[in-house]
Amino acid sequence: MRGDGLAGGEGGADRLGELIPAALRGMAAGIAERGGPVPAGGPAAVAAALVAERGELVSEKQGSNPVSHSRPAAAAGNGSLPRRGIGAEAALEELSRLLAAGSADPADPACAAHLHCPPLAVAVAADVVASALNPSMDSWDQAPVASELEREFTAGIARLCYPAAETPDAVVTTGGTESNLLGLLLARERDPGVRPVCGANAHHSVARAAWLLGLPAPVVVPCEGDRLLPDALAEVVTPRSVVVATAGTTNTGALDPLPEIAAVCRRAGARLHVDAAYGGMALCSDALKAKLAGLALADSVALDLHKFGWQPVAAGLFAAREAADLGALTVRAEYLNAGDDTEAGLPDLLGRSIRTSRRPDAFRMAVTVHALGTDGLGALVERCCATAAEVATLVENHPGLRLWGAPELSTVVLRPVVADETGDDELVARVRRALLEAGTAVIGRATLPTGPGGTDQLWLKLTLLHPHTTGDDYGPLLDRIAATAGAELVAGRESPVAS
Numbered sequence: 279m280r281g282d283g284l285a286g287g288e289g290g291a292d293r294l295g296e297l298i299p300a301a302l303r304g305m306a307a308g309i310a311e312r313g314g315p316v317p318a319g320g321p322a323a324v325a326a327a328l329v330a331e332r333g334e335l336v337s338e339k340q341g342s343n344p345v346s347h348s349r350p351a352a353a354a355g356n357g358s359l360p361r362r363g364i365g366a367e368a369a370l371e372e373l374s375r376l377l378a379a380g381s382a383d384p385a386d387p388a389c390a391a392h393l394h395c396p397p398l399a400v401a402v403a404a405d406v407v408a409s410a411l412n413p414s415m416d417s418w419d420q421a422p423v424a425s426e427l428e429r430e431f432t433a434g435i436a437r438l439c440y441p442a443a444e445t446p447d448a449v450v451t452t453g454g455t456e457s458n459l460l461g462l463l464l465a466r467e468r469d470p471g472v473r474p475v476c477g478a479n480a481h482h483s484v485a486r487a488a489w490l491l492g493l494p495a496p497v498v499v500p501c502e503g504d505r506l507l508p509d510a511l512a513e514v515v516t517p518r519s520v521v522v523a524t525a526g527t528t529n530t531g532a533l534d535p536l537p538e539i540a541a542v543c544r545r546a547g548a549r550l551h552v553d554a555a556y557g558g559m560a561l562c563s564d565a566l567k568a569k570l571a572g573l574a575l576a577d578s579v580a581l582d583l584h585k586f587g588w589q590p591v592a593a594g595l596f597a598a599r600e601a602a603d604l605g606a607l608t609v610r611a612e613y614l615n616a617g618d619d620t621e622a623g624l625p626d627l628l629g630r631s632i633r634t635s636r637r638p639d640a641f642r643m644a645v646t647v648h649a650l651g652t653d654g655l656g657a658l659v660e661r662c663c664a665t666a667a668e669v670a671t672l673v674e675n676h677p678g679l680r681l682w683g684a685p686e687l688s689t690v691v692l693r694p695v696v697a698d699e700t701g702d703d704e705l706v707a708r709v710r711r712a713l714l715e716a717g718t719a720v721i722g723r724a725t726l727p728t729g730p731g732g733t734d735q736l737w738l739k740l741t742l743l744h745p746h747t748t749g750d751d752y753g754p755l756l757d758r759i760a761a762t763a764g765a766e767l768v769a770g771r772e773s774p775v776a777s
């Protein structure tokens with residue numbers, strides 16, 4: 279058999295049992311080969327290594343010159359697809375090795391740039407079953423029990439966000455971007471003339487959603503300490519506003535003052551959507567959930583379990599305080615939810631998303647919550663936040679680094695002191711790229727209005743989503759950041775054109 283066996287049906291589990299070890303062998307070999315958080319050398323080196331590897335692999339197998347073998351296109355990387363396959367085990371082992379060797383690996387503590395989590399093994403294992411059975415969530419006849427499991431899970435999420443609401447509901451999305459789009463879409467369905475209002479700290483997907491929906495660009499409200507200022511909001515909000523607040527900003531993890539913002543919205547008669555894509559799962563922690571006080575006052579909430587939630591992408595959720603609001607998504611398609619089928623009692627799934635075919639992403643989220651409980655997930659959130667607090671203390675005590683502020687969640691924002699001394703933001707950017715190119719660390723960047731007179735300044739950012747790390751794992755990385763900044767300063771002086 280060369281790879282055309284099915285994953286499901288009779289014999290499917292056996293075939294998967296044969297193939298998964300090949301994929302895992304390749305993955306383990308690739309991780310060992312990489313030996314760091316990210317392949318060294320940047321995009322050109324990664325592309326060149328891939329072309330070279332493929333040439334070698336084919337020539338090894340065929341004992342011929344790499345340019346004259348039967349897969350010249352693959353070796354040359356010129357974009358054509360191989361006409362003849364090499365079989366499932368070989369393809370899986372070979373490409374899994376290449377993928378792992380060339381990945382930015384979020385399971386490595388030094389891979390800390392983005393809200394890019396290392397997935398839990400239990401979620402990945404559940405995903406294998408979901409993929410094999412392939413329920414499609416656009417009609418009940420494709421997903422009888424998957425749709426029921428999704429309904430139970432989303433009801434639980436809705437209740438987590440809205441403990442006291444009468445009719446809360448939630449749907450599965452691809453992430454914060456789609457959830458923010460839904461937040462504005464539902465507001466527009468209530469009032470076609472609605473105007474989005476958000477903080478200067480809001481995720482770019484808010485402005486993009488406004489653009490997609492044909493709404494005016496958001497009114498942008500100033501922030502202090504990366505938190506939206508409620509008094510400034512009060513000056514611009516109207517009964518026709520949909521306000522988007524953020525619970526866990528992308529740049530710093532700061533949380534907007536939700537109770538005050540909700541009060542401003544209530545007084546003005548405006549709608550409120552909270553982008554809690556980052557911070558939302560702190561609801562699972564008794565120690566941290568007070569940070570989200572006021573969340574339940576929002577009309578809708580975005581949550582992402584591919585951030586705090588440790589799911590493979592995609593694992594977004596959108597909760598609405600009133601289930602009726604989601605009625606805006608209702609649509610009829612004769613082949614999926616004919617009226618007579620619905621009347622006969624077949625659940626109508628099409629109105630649960632703006633997508634049609636849809637993966638059962640809720641399944642692995644439900645398995646994960648079943649395995650760990652919300653307490654278990656809350657404990658992982660707490661660990662990441664505790665690590666961030668430890669790292670922040672290390673930064674504060676580091677002679678070569680400056681801390682932006684105490685972390686609210688798990689983001690630590692810092693700046694090399696030499697950049698302050700020279701006023702050189704370019705140097706900050708070069709530090710990040712130098713570490714990436716060396717393959718030693720993947721760290722993020724954030725522009726914040728901390729310069730003279732509130733001008734923008736570039737900062738470095740560690741977004742800590744690895745729940746099994748402690749501050750000790752980051753001490754050497756902080757030293758390296760400071761040392762790289764020093765080296766870049768010297769390099770810049772020696773070659774002023776480069777700076």
Ligand SMILES: Cc1ncc(COP(=O)(O)O)c(C=O)c1O
Nearest residue numbers: 393453454455481526527528555
């Ligand atoms: C606050 C916030 N909202 C929304 C998003 C977009 O989420 P996604 O990438 O899941 O679409 C992000 C991504 O990092 C985010 O930080």
